[in-house]
Amino acid sequence: MSDSVAVVATHAVPAHHEELGFWRTYVFSTDHKMIGRQFLFLGFFMLVLGGLMAMMIRWELAWPETAVPGLRWLPEPYAYEGIIPPQTYNMLFTIHATLMIFFVVMPIMVGCFGNFLIPLMIGARDMAFPTLNMLSFWVGLLAGLVMLAGFFVPGGHAAAGWTAYAPLSAKAAYTGVNWGQNLWIISLLILGVSSLMGSINYITTIVNMRAPGMSYFRMPLIIWSLFITAVLLLLALPVLTAALAMLLFDRALGTSFFLPEGGGEPLLWQHLFWFFGHPEVYVLVLPAMGATSDILSTFSRKPVFGYHAMAFSMIAIAFLSWIVWGHHMFVSGMNPLMGTAFMMSTMVIAIPSAIKTFNWLGTLWRGSIRFTSPMLFALGFVSNFLIGGLSGIFMASTPVDIFIHDTYYIVAHFHYVVAGIIFALFASVYYWFPKMFGRMMNEPLAKIHFVLTYIFFNATFFPMHILGVGGHMRRIYNPTQYDFLHPLQPINVFITVSALLLGLSQITFVTNFFWSLFGGKKAERNPWKANTLEWAAPSPPPHGNFDALPVVYRGPYEYSSPEVEEDYLPQNQPLVGQSSVARPH
Amino acid sequence: MMSWLPENVSTFGGEIDSLFYLIYYITGAVFILVTVLMILFLVLYRHREGRRATYSHGNTALEITWTVIPAVILLVLSFMSVSSWGRIKAHAPPADFQVQVTAKQFNWEIVYPGPDGKFGTADDFQIDNDLHVPVNKVVHVHLKSKDVIHSFFLPNLRLKQDAVPGRDILVWFEATKPGKYELPCAELCGFGHSGMRGWLYVDTPEESEKWVKENWPQQ
Numbered sequence: 170m171s172d173s174v175a176v177v178a179t180h181a182v183p184a185h186h187e188e189l190g191f192w193r194t195y196v197f198s199t200d201h202k203m204i205g206r207q208f209l210f211l212g213f214f215m216l217v218l219g220g221l222m223a224m225m226i227r228w229e230l231a232w233p234e235t236a237v238p239g240l241r242w243l244p245e246p247y248a249y250e251g252i253i254p255p256q257t258y259n260m261l262f263t264i265h266a267t268l269m270i271f272f273v274v275m276p277i278m279v280g281c282f283g284n285f286l287i288p289l290m291i292g293a294r295d296m297a298f299p300t301l302n303m304l305s306f307w308v309g310l311l312a313g314l315v316m317l318a319g320f321f322v323p324g325g326h327a328a329a330g331w332t333a334y335a336p337l338s339a340k341a342a343y344t345g346v347n348w349g350q351n352l353w354i355i356s357l358l359i360l361g362v363s364s365l366m367g368s369i370n371y372i373t374t375i376v377n378m379r380a381p382g383m384s385y386f387r388m389p390l391i392i393w394s395l396f397i398t399a400v401l402l403l404l405a406l407p408v409l410t411a412a413l414a415m416l417l418f419d420r421a422l423g424t425s426f427f428l429p430e431g432g433g434e435p436l437l438w439q440h441l442f443w444f445f446g447h448p449e450v451y452v453l454v455l456p457a458m459g460a461t462s463d464i465l466s467t468f469s470r471k472p473v474f475g476y477h478a479m480a481f482s483m484i485a486i487a488f489l490s491w492i493v494w495g496h497h498m499f500v501s502g503m504n505p506l507m508g509t510a511f512m513m514s515t516m517v518i519a520i521p522s523a524i525k526t527f528n529w530l531g532t533l534w535r536g537s538i539r540f541t542s543p544m545l546f547a548l549g550f551v552s553n554f555l556i557g558g559l560s561g562i563f564m565a566s567t568p569v570d571i572f573i574h575d576t577y578y579i580v581a582h583f584h585y586v587v588a589g590i591i592f593a594l595f596a597s598v599y600y601w602f603p604k605m606f607g608r609m610m611n612e613p614l615a616k617i618h619f620v621l622t623y624i625f626f627n628a629t630f631f632p633m634h635i636l637g638v639g640g641h642m643r644r645i646y647n648p649t650q651y652d653f654l655h656p657l658q659p660i661n662v663f664i665t666v667s668a669l670l671l672g673l674s675q676i677t678f679v680t681n682f683f684w685s686l687f688g689g690k691k692a693e694r695n696p697w698k699a700n701t702l703e704w705a706a707p708s709p710p711p712h713g714n715f716d717a718l719p720v721v722y723r724g725p726y727e728y729s730s731p732e733v734e735e736d737y738l739p740q741n742q743p744l745v746g747q748s749s750v751a752r753p754h
Numbered sequence: 755m756m757s758w759l760p761e762n763v764s765t766f767g768g769e770i771d772s773l774f775y776l777i778y779y780i781t782g783a784v785f786i787l788v789t790v791l792m793i794l795f796l797v798l799y800r801h802r803e804g805r806r807a808t809y810s811h812g813n814t815a816l817e818i819t820w821t822v823i824p825a826v827i828l829l830v831l832s833f834m835s836v837s838s839w840g841r842i843k844a845h846a847p848p849a850d851f852q853v854q855v856t857a858k859q860f861n862w863e864i865v866y867p868g869p870d871g872k873f874g875t876a877d878d879f880q881i882d883n884d885l886h887v888p889v890n891k892v893v894h895v896h897l898k899s900k901d902v903i904h905s906f907f908l909p910n911l912r913l914k915q916d917a918v919p920g921r922d923i924l925v926w927f928e929a930t931k932p933g934k935y936e937l938p939c940a941e942l943c944g945f946g947h948s949g950m951r952g953w954l955y956v957d958t959p960e961e962s963e964k965w966v967k968e969n970w971p972q973q
Contacts, residue, residue: 256945330942336919337902337944343859344944429920435903436918469799475812500905502918505843509836516828520821526788527820528812533795535808540800548796555788559781566777566831568770568838572912575905575940639758640909642940646948653760653909653936729807736806 197307199299200712204306205285206605209598211310212277218317219268222261224672229253231665233647247325255646256345259328262644264319266331267353270453271360272313274590278456279364279402280309282597283371283395285605289703289710290392292380292719292741297373305366312360319352327353330644332446335427335438339419354417361410364402371399380702382721386480387740389701389725390473393480394459397487398452405448412441439501443494451490454554454586455483457593458525461547463725464596465529467699468544469536470736472726475528482521489518499570508567515565522558526551537729537736541697542615546596549623553592557585560634578637584630595622595678602682603696607709608689614681621674628667632660698737701725705741763931763956764911766842771912773838780827846926850891857897857904857917860946862937868970877971883952888962889932895925905941908954916941929956
């Protein structure tokens, strides 16, 4: 990618538009900002469902085979007098993970912030394909409805784990689940279409519609991250789609892609699934890293440390993510030589992650740090990602992984990485809420939210490392069935209490969000005194976003520049005698 | 945290544990370093009236340093892991004792070759969930599955291997201490996954002889 002058947006959008009715404004909207908000609400709704499932899972692990308070209304065979049976437990962790990954983090970090921010931050009036964008949301919502429908079919929902390992997932007889698993597959096939439409739109928009002067290396890092994410989705999803179709054929048409008795190969599913699944992890975490970089820079009042290294390390992560999938399969029966190769690539992918962490530290160094709520959550993300990244090194080492594979050590690790994204998610909501809804959120309440969430998140997930070191397996319904896990049971109780408190702490966020939506202080254009283009638009931006299309004069992180008296210098603010042409770096 | 590791009773377990400890110390040091620096920066560089942030876009020498150091550490860890991995996985020592373990929903079906030492003959001895092996002998387990993927997990031997339908996977271990150890399934295998477990009995020569006499068909 060159540093040349960015391509000027070629397609014309009328600056003045006719008034649209209720349906076209709020429901079948083609405005990227409304679609972004729709994705946000979809994600929040699913977050509540996925979170409640987590609470039920935790209850079962702490006090196995006792009635969950408030669940006596659940009909048999989902629960018996409020007691969750093993089959329901398996459904719960399967759907908890599926919802959190595909219907919470993806809709919010990619769907909501991708849609809302890309045009605003590159200085465009909308996405390249507004109708496709609308379709992407509605198809995504359909996928969500199909996923939830799985609870209402005979046999219940998919219970083979979110990884749906064949043959367990490939034959109804093995789990006793027939249509639940089919709907799970169909839902993800539909969601794949939604994500493809989104990613094509993101890529096209970023390549073609950057404002004059917005060269690739003047783009904010969150835009870089969303760009790379879109490329990953575009290339990874077809593999999942193919694998899901094969699985559905195995179940419904009697093919035997993954069934050995018909000449199939169970490990083929794992290869295909993780070939998608590992890039998917970075689909989830890259936008969180991008948002964190932007927010750290804004509130340190200092340029991002090593902007180019940050962009290139994300590109490196994206490429490497294609060749590390085998580290999920060290004990699967795959040839040990392949284990060695995948260990090497996995160790290599730790390097760009380390670079990012150190550069975040470098950004804080000699800054002038404002502890606003977005900043606190961004710092929380860094601190959790640090733990999640370091714990990953254990499982990268093949001999160590023999022991910790499929234990709570893995559960701890991926919650520090993937559930840790919630910190970047909250940081982003608190940061862009003024732009999105035109009002400020309540800052003291937000800080209380941070403190509670940070404490209880760590109290919930850190002790899981200890369980894992003790050998506690994943996905078991009742740990007290095992003699060697008895000494660990108090830790399970501690985790569950922390998890319940973590869930309750979110009431502060829900209250703040909805109260601020209607009663928050009106936001000015640039409440955080930030540099990027979205803050040049009104809050909230009208249809078409900008009064006049912005011209970009510099990179996104010119904080505390000696050229001006204020400690920020917006990308679109001309200095005397400056042209918009990008200078070579 | 590492004191929670179950007691190790296998020949290669110590090797896995020392790698585990090594990575624990390295990552622990990095964690402390980064966290202390972060807290230090947050305190030192908090916003104060009249002080402006330093206008800096980075420092190439620093960035190269913190790229190269982790790279070297990871490279060393990789090579150490490769040699252990090879010893554990690639070169199984010759067997003193052989057994077939076939996983099925939701039990371990264990077949001993019987007095003739051959599988598939009339004197084979089959039992669910009780795996008796002699202490200080190399045991070869021929691991299979009848239905879905299970995982043969011996926490005390630092051993885990998936049982994959359609495959016969060779697993080996040598237990160093007599006793009774749990053998849970570690891969989700259906509604009865939790509670699918067997027992590994590591027998002294006397116990072994007694057990064989009491259970195996006599010649």
